[in-house]
Amino acid sequence: MVKSTLEKLKPIRHKLHVEVSVERANKSASAALAEMRKETVIKGFRKGQVPLDVLKKYIGADADKEIAKRIVKDTYAEAMSQHGAIPISEPTVEYEAYEDGKPFIYRAEFEVTPEVTIPEYEGLELEREKLVVTDEEVEAEVKRLQYAMTQLEPLPEGEIGPGMIAMVDFKGTVDGKSFEGSEAQDFVVDFGTLLPEFEEKIRGMKVGEDRDITFKYPSNYFNKDIADKEGLYHVKAKEIRKKIVPELNDDFAKSLGKFENMDQVRHDIKKHKADAKENYERRRLGVQAIRKLAEKNAFEIPDIMIQNELGSMLEDVARQLRAQGKTIEDAKLDTKKFIEENLNEASTRVRGYLIAFAIAKQANLVVTDEELDGRITAIARQSNQPVEKVKAHFEKENIKDQLKSQILYEKTLDFIVEKAKVKEVKPKKGKK
Numbered sequence: 253m254v255k256s257t258l259e260k261l262k263p264i265r266h267k268l269h270v271e272v273s274v275e276r277a278n279k280s281a282s283a284a285l286a287e288m289r290k291e292t293v294i295k296g297f298r299k300g301q302v303p304l305d306v307l308k309k310y311i312g313a314d315a316d317k318e319i320a321k322r323i324v325k326d327t328y329a330e331a332m333s334q335h336g337a338i339p340i341s342e343p344t345v346e347y348e349a350y351e352d353g354k355p356f357i358y359r360a361e362f363e364v365t366p367e368v369t370i371p372e373y374e375g376l377e378l379e380r381e382k383l384v385v386t387d388e389e390v391e392a393e394v395k396r397l398q399y400a401m402t403q404l405e406p407l408p409e410g411e412i413g414p415g416m417i418a419m420v421d422f423k424g425t426v427d428g429k430s431f432e433g434s435e436a437q438d439f440v441v442d443f444g445t446l447l448p449e450f451e452e453k454i455r456g457m458k459v460g461e462d463r464d465i466t467f468k469y470p471s472n473y474f475n476k477d478i479a480d481k482e483g484l485y486h487v488k489a490k491e492i493r494k495k496i497v498p499e500l501n502d503d504f505a506k507s508l509g510k511f512e513n514m515d516q517v518r519h520d521i522k523k524h525k526a527d528a529k530e531n532y533e534r535r536r537l538g539v540q541a542i543r544k545l546a547e548k549n550a551f552e553i554p555d556i557m558i559q560n561e562l563g564s565m566l567e568d569v570a571r572q573l574r575a576q577g578k579t580i581e582d583a584k585l586d587t588k589k590f591i592e593e594n595l596n597e598a599s600t601r602v603r604g605y606l607i608a609f610a611i612a613k614q615a616n617l618v619v620t621d622e623e624l625d626g627r628i629t630a631i632a633r634q635s636n637q638p639v640e641k642v643k644a645h646f647e648k649e650n651i652k653d654q655l656k657s658q659i660l661y662e663k664t665l666d667f668i669v670e671k672a673k674v675k676e677v678k679p680k681k682g683k684k
Contacts, residue, residue, distance in 0.1 A: 256331040263367065264554045268343075268360045270331045277323050277356040284322035288315065316350045323356050331360075340365055341556040363554040368610035370549055374671040376541050380533055381679045385525045393521045394514075398500060401507065404493040411492070412457045416443050418492045420454070424485035426469075426478045433475075434483075438490070450485075457489040538665025541672055542604040553602050561598040562591050605661065612664040619659045624652070627659055 253273040260266050272280075288311065297303075311318075324345055332339065339362035347358035404417060412418045418441040424434045443451060453465035465485050473479035498504050505511040511520070566587065570580055580587070611617075632642040646652045 254327045254330050254334075256334050258335040258337060261361070262552065264363055264365075264552050266337060266339075266362060266364055268328075268331055268335075268337070268362070270327060270358050270360070272323055272327050272356040272358075274353060274355055276327065277350070277354075278352075280323040280326045281319045281350070281352070283326075284319045285315065287322075288318060320347050320350045320356070320358070323350070324358055324360070328360060337362075338364060340554060363556055365554070365557075366551055366606065368549075368551060368606050370545060370607055370610050370614065372548075373545060373611050373668055376544055376668065376672040378537050378540050378544075378669065378672045378674045379677050380537055380674050382676050383526060383529050383533065384679060385522050385529065389525060390518050390521050393525070394500065394518065397508065397517075398498060398504070401498050401504070403496040403498075405496055407492045407494045408459055410458070410494060411455075412441065412443060412489060413455050414443055415495050416492055417441065417495060418443070418454075418457075419490045420457075420487055421490060422485050422487045424483050426481050426483050431475075431478060453485075454487055454489070457487070459489055459492055462486065462488045534666065534669065535662075537669045537672075537674065538662070539604075541668045542608055542665060543600065545607050545668075546600055546603040549603075549607060551603070551606075553599060553606070557602045558595070558598050561602050562594060565594055565598060566590060608661050608664040608668075609657075611668065612660055615664075615667060617660065617664055617667060619656050619663065623659055623663075624656055627655060 253276055254270060255273075256268055256270045258266055258268055324347065328343065341363040343360035343362040345358055345360045347356070350356055407416070410416060420439050420441055421437050422435065422439060424430070426434070441451075441454070443455075447467075447469075449467040449469070450465075453467050454463065457463055463486075465487060466482055467485075468482050469475075469478050469480060471480040498507070500514055502513045505514050505517045508517060511517050566580075569585065569590070573579060573583055628642055628646065629639050632639040635642070646655060
């Protein structure tokens with residue numbers, strides 16, 4: 253039998269007082285001794301066959317410690333369930349010395365998610381930037397489409413220069429030493445997009461030609477180790493193609509699938525960009541709202557939640573670096589300094605999550621199966637994966653609930669913004 257009482261030390265920290273009956277403690281003690289017997293060798297007895305009373309006397313105080321640990325392990329979850337408590341951290345356990353024939357008493361402290369109530373979340377004063385899609389943005393997208401539809405015509409007798417794309421091998425040094433990026437095979441040269449000093453030296457090369465070149469790196473070059481220094485390269489031209497750029501006319505518009513002319517293309521681009529900016533602004537307003545509520549509603553946050561958020565933030569940085577082919581070590585990121593500098597931000601984020609989910613509960617907001625399926629379908633479309641495969645991944649990795657929480661968080665932010673007083677302001681200078 254297990255008897256327990258729950259003491260609420262703080263809103264985020266509770267203590268469980270547990271008393272385990274003699275019968276229940278003896279059961280755990282026997283199990284603990286049986287495990288120890290498997291690994292204990294005592295002269296005069298076969299391994300695993302030592303009588304328990306002999307074993308206990310042989311091991312002494314260490315046996316009582318192992319028995320105490322086993323009793324806690326066997327009864328902690330049961331005692332916790334008696335109060336419906338949901339710990340979010342590992343418990344700190346204190347116990348009195350185990351004595352055969354007496355009830356076993358222990359105490360366990362642990363952190364819990366705070367119970368949060370947000371009395372006032374309607375009528376927040378928020379500022380949103382006026383939505384503007386400029387002609388320059390539209391034309392930049394038209395140019396991107398034009399570039400994407402550009403054809404490449406092999407030009408065996410051509411020369412590297414404007415309007416050409418070439419494939420080259422190169423190997424170089426600075427101060428007689430190679431460096432990261434100083435050598436490549438089948439490197440694509442889209443003439444006009446690379447370092448001008450390099451392009452000028454390979455201009456006029458023909459297929460099959462080898463050329464030794466030298467040029468000086470600019471003083472403001474991103475790689476400070478070679479900036480303002482002279483590079484020596486051997487380059488071999490392997491292939492040259494001419495870019496056949498389509499004209500921006502009705503035929504080009506029709507080639508995109510659903511348009512009759514370029515006016516329709518530009519109108520569609522403007523609409524999609526406006527929608528994208530609207531989505532971004534709505535998310536920004538949501539973050540603005542939740543931060544205002546975080547400033548107005550102070551409450552204690554469990555350390556474990558802040559630590560987990562810092563871990564997520566650090567993993568985001570690591571993921572961004574991996575996308576660049578780098579590691580945290582390559583970037584010389586001081587994790588201790590990162591944690592110190594981002595501690596307040598992590599606390600604000602956690603407080604924001606707790607506030608959002610508290611409001612969701614107060615307003616009876618839920619995520620429907622249709623909304624969850626819709627998000628999974630969108631993820632599948634973005635990643636060009638079959639929907640069923642993505643669903644299976646979420647099930648297998650047991651992360652469906654995480655996705656559901658993310659959707660609920662976003663849904664709650666939208667709900668708060670709908671209840672807010674939103675004032676439109678001009679976009680910040682230099683921002684489109």
